[in-house]
Amino acid sequence: MxxxxxxxxxxxxxxxxxxxxxxxxxxxxxxxxxxxxxxxNLNQRMDQLQKMADDLIWFERVGDVAHIDKLYIYGPPKRKEKNETALGAGNPVKFWTYVFVPKNIDVNRKYPLIVLPHGGVHGDFTTYYTHIVRELISQEYIVVAAEYRGSTGYGKSHYEKIDYGGLENEDVYASRNYMIENYGFVDEKRVGIMGWSHGGMIALFNLFNHPKDYKVGFAGVPVSDLVARMGYQTEDYRELYSADYHIGKTAHDNLAEYRRRSPVWNTHKFQNTPLLIHTNTNDDDVNVLEVEHLIKSLKADGKKFEYEIFKDIPGGHSFDRMDTKTAKEIRVKIYQFLAKQLNPNRPINSIKELQKAGYRF
Known part of the structure; x- marks a missing residue:
């Protein structure tokens, strides 16, 4: 017992x-x-604080040559709603956009517009672009830079609206249209778009989807093939796309969706708007194979464009955005290409002119 x-x-x-x-x-x-x-939540809050600080730095670094503003506008509704019958479902997506206007312009005249989308999967437009903005302003371009859906620094809600290769392109297009509709001195016949990396991808899609609304485009180290990208990137990177609030599936599970969001599978839409493409063989972010695929696809579709494949230029992914002499020389080439179509009042044609415009001395 x-x-x-x-x-x-x-x-x-x-x-x-x-x-x-x-x-x-x-x-x-x-x-x-x-x-x-x-x-x-803490990371989102820290991103917002960092954005506020960087906004102040813009005035310190560019305020001597440009009127700087940050405007609240909107693009298309979200691609998908958690609850399609909820109050507010289907409303346009609201976002901020930066505007830079040269201080010395005559508002009774017309000036060309540069649309400048930032890069990064969840990036934002920061003072990283200081010298490029100064260089554009010195040529008397108006500059608009949208903080399209998915950009960092505006809280979790905006962050999770990301639509990479999708409606973000229309947010950037909406920023273009806003400038023409609200500023009489913007010349709607002289609008160019330029961007690097993810911003280069957005530039390509804007040219593909709205060929009559851009006079010229530049795409630097553009993300071009999401299918290939998912193959050589890390699992953490792939998870940014397969997240429930984003595409929601992997490339393996929905190949068609990743192709739809890739410029290489949409080159047939290109209408031969003057386009310059740059890539670098030692790029450790957008592998040169993506851009080579883009170039081959454009050629296969019989499209006219210009490109240059740089060989192991120091800086890798950032090779022509840096403050090195080589980067400046390459930017002079980019500005000369844009100027042929946009005819700015004070084009940059030498590294000496670029140095003074972007760096004061």
């Missing part, structure tokens, strides 16, 4: 121990999930 009681007691001990362990594991899991959520 005593032995039976001992067995029962031991069994109860095992059951209770298992229950306690399970409860402990559940509690730990719950705590970890809460901590993860807290960290995500």
């Amino acid at each position: 005593i032995q039976v009681k001992k067995c029962i007691a031991f069994s109860l001990f095992i059951l209770l121990s298992g229950f306690c362990i399970a409860q402990t594991e559940n509690s730990i899991h719950e705590e970890l999930q809460n901590l993860k959520k807290y960290n995500e």
Whole structure:
């Protein structure tokens, strides 16, 4: 009898121990999930604070040559809604956009517009572009730079509206249209678009989808083939696309969707708007194979464009955006290409002119 009681007691001990362990594991899991959520919210808040600080730096670094403004506009509704019948579902997506206007312009005249989308999967338009903006302003271009859906620095809601290769392109197009509709000194017949990396991809799609509304385009190291990109990038990178609030599936599970969002599979839409493409063989972000595929696809479709494949230029992905002499020389070439179509009042034709425009001395 005593032995039976001992067995029962031991069994109860095992059951209770298992229950306690399970409860402990559940509690730990719950705590970890809460901590993860807290960290995500904290990171978003830190991004917002960083954005506020960087906005102030714009005035310090460019305010001597440009009127700077930040406008609240809108693009198309979200691609998908969590609840399609909820109040506000289907409303346009609101976003901020930077505007830079040369201080010395005559508002009774017309000036060319440069649309300048930023790069990064969840990037934003920062003072990283200071010298490029100064160089554009010195030529008397108006500049608009949209913080399209998915940009960082505006909270979780805007972050999770990301639509890479999708409606973000229309946000940038909306910023172009806003400038023409609201500023009488913007010449709608002289609009160019330029961008690097993800911004280069957006430049390409704007030319493909709205060929009559751009006079010229430049795409530097553009993301070109998401299918190939998913193959050579890391799992963490791929998860940015397969997240529930984004595409929601991997390239393996929805190949057609990744092709739809890739310029290389849309080159048939290109209407031969003057286009310059740059890439670099040692690019550690957008592998040269993507841009080579783009070039081959454009050629296969019989399209006219210009391109240059640079050989192992220091700087890799940022090779022509840096402050090196080589980068400046390459930017002079880019500006000369744009100027042929946009005819700015004070074009940059030498590194000496670029140096003074972008760096004051």
